[in-house]
Amino acid sequence: MSQKPDYQPGAFQWSFLLPQYWGIWIGIVFLMILALLPWALQYRLAVFLGETAFKHLKSRRKTAVRNLEVCFPEWSAAQVQDNTRQVFIDQMIGIFETLNAWYCPYWFKGRFSIEGLEHLQKAQAEGQGVLLLGTHSTLLDAGGYLCDQFFKLGVVYRPQNNPLLDMLIYRCRATIYEHQIDHDDMRGLIRQLKNGHAIWYSPDQDFGLKQGVMAPFFGVPAATVTAHRRLMKISKAAAVPLYFYRDGDLKDPRYHVRLEPALDHFPSEDEVADAIRINKIIENQLRIAPTQYMWFHRRFKTRPEGFDEIY
Template sequence: MSQKPEYQPGQFQWSFLLPQYWGIWIGIVFLMILAILPWAIQHRLGHFLGSVAFNNLKSRRKTTIRNLEVCFPEWTPEQLQTNARQVFIDQMIGIFETLNAWYSPQWFKGRVQIEGLEHLQNAQAEGKGVLLLGTHSTLLDAGGYLCAQYFDPDVVYRPQNNPLLDMLIVRCRATIYANQIDHDDMRGLIRNLKNGHAIWYSPDQDFGLKQGVMAPFFGTPAATVTAHRRLMKISKAAAIPLYFYREGDISNPRYRVLISPALEHFPSEDEVADATRVNQIIESQLRIAPTQYMWFHRRFKTRPQGFDKIY
């Protein structure tokens, strides 16, 4: 008896035509229509939808405000509210930017500037793979598209629970990224690093202490992943900070990609010191455009013994 072939990411299945998936197909057609709208309409819609989300997603709003309180104690209550609302607006605008990257990439022509590309090129010229240390930006895949104009990035991703949604996202991302690597595929990550690839990796979320250590983030202890240290020790890859963001008038935005020099003496023998160092890099990146970060994630979910809960 023949075995059913294993599902491959991005593979179409006839079951996707069943009624249970019709809502997603309708949604995709709607998103494609949104992608061809003029930017003047897109960013206004993003602003409107972001405000609606801020007003109605109470739990996410509360988490966002609390994160900003912890990380930017110098902000007044009015500044906290204004910036928290802008986080949701930037997220919604980022969805339109991602749709443009997927379906209307010509929109970005003449809007992108990169700084520090030589750091990545020098590492690859030495035969090294590159682990690009970045953040969960509200630009989403638009940020990947910005990078792809100058080099071939791989990306680490978490598969979607809905198989149709996963197929659609994988296919859209295939136009941007050279390779998409499942976050559980450590062998694939190491193999691509050993082969000299540049891989975008974001070590900026709380996955508990089974996968990390406590290290200060904006002065507050936070569970910080350390998996990238093992990846680098095995692959001998270079660690290079990467950041991208939107700047200028929202009606006519520009985009910048910043690539910093490779970290020296990294990883060290001290995983807490390494985690602290990476968190400091992320802090400096986020201060450039604070609201273009997904602050609605519970970054301080894990607390050290004896410390009060933040949420």
């Protein structure tokens, strides 16, 4: 579990040069080298790593299989297995795409487009901050980079336990995001929204009912966070659904950023109705590219009383 660091995010410490951190430095150099590889090699390596992860990460594979079984009951057992395998491959491809966004962003030139930018611009022109309601996509920070080509955005993040790793990721993300807000810094998040900024926030994971309510997700009861409702009530921000995905031939992919109209009458006085509404939006987005979502998270770990466990 991540925890809040006791140092300034992104700050270098001389202790990072101690032997205990050498392995991480070597790993970072290796990742930078991978980012310099031609896409044809990156893609092939990602497929190999994805297949390997699918084979050996049995717990994660089991979770992904169960998620896809309950969310896509129309799929056959063979389709579930094939799509689960692709989830792992897409995750590995997403890692290379993120490395490219951090170290070789020119690779994306001429490969991306955006739809619905006017919805964000309209809200900001009216003096509102914008909470970009997104998902945990396998594109990772590559999706943030794509957005940054059209508008400035911040992101809510969880600090890494390892301080050197946290510093390195923070600095890489600083080239993409205008602001990086600790998930515990609600005052900072509200301040940014009140100042008219756009912040990417993903309300698509199970944090239990202390932070949310039960609402159907793909027809299955799921603990759904409601913190964004309070944020919006205080900041008067607009809620604009955000989705980005990859399509086309994986040997020559294209990337798309999709912004939907700001939600009207949101939040309402009914937190369950709001949760149902958000989950439905996410469902519709995920159906565009189902395997580009992190299905290996236990989305349904919280179960209503009287319901069988899913995992």
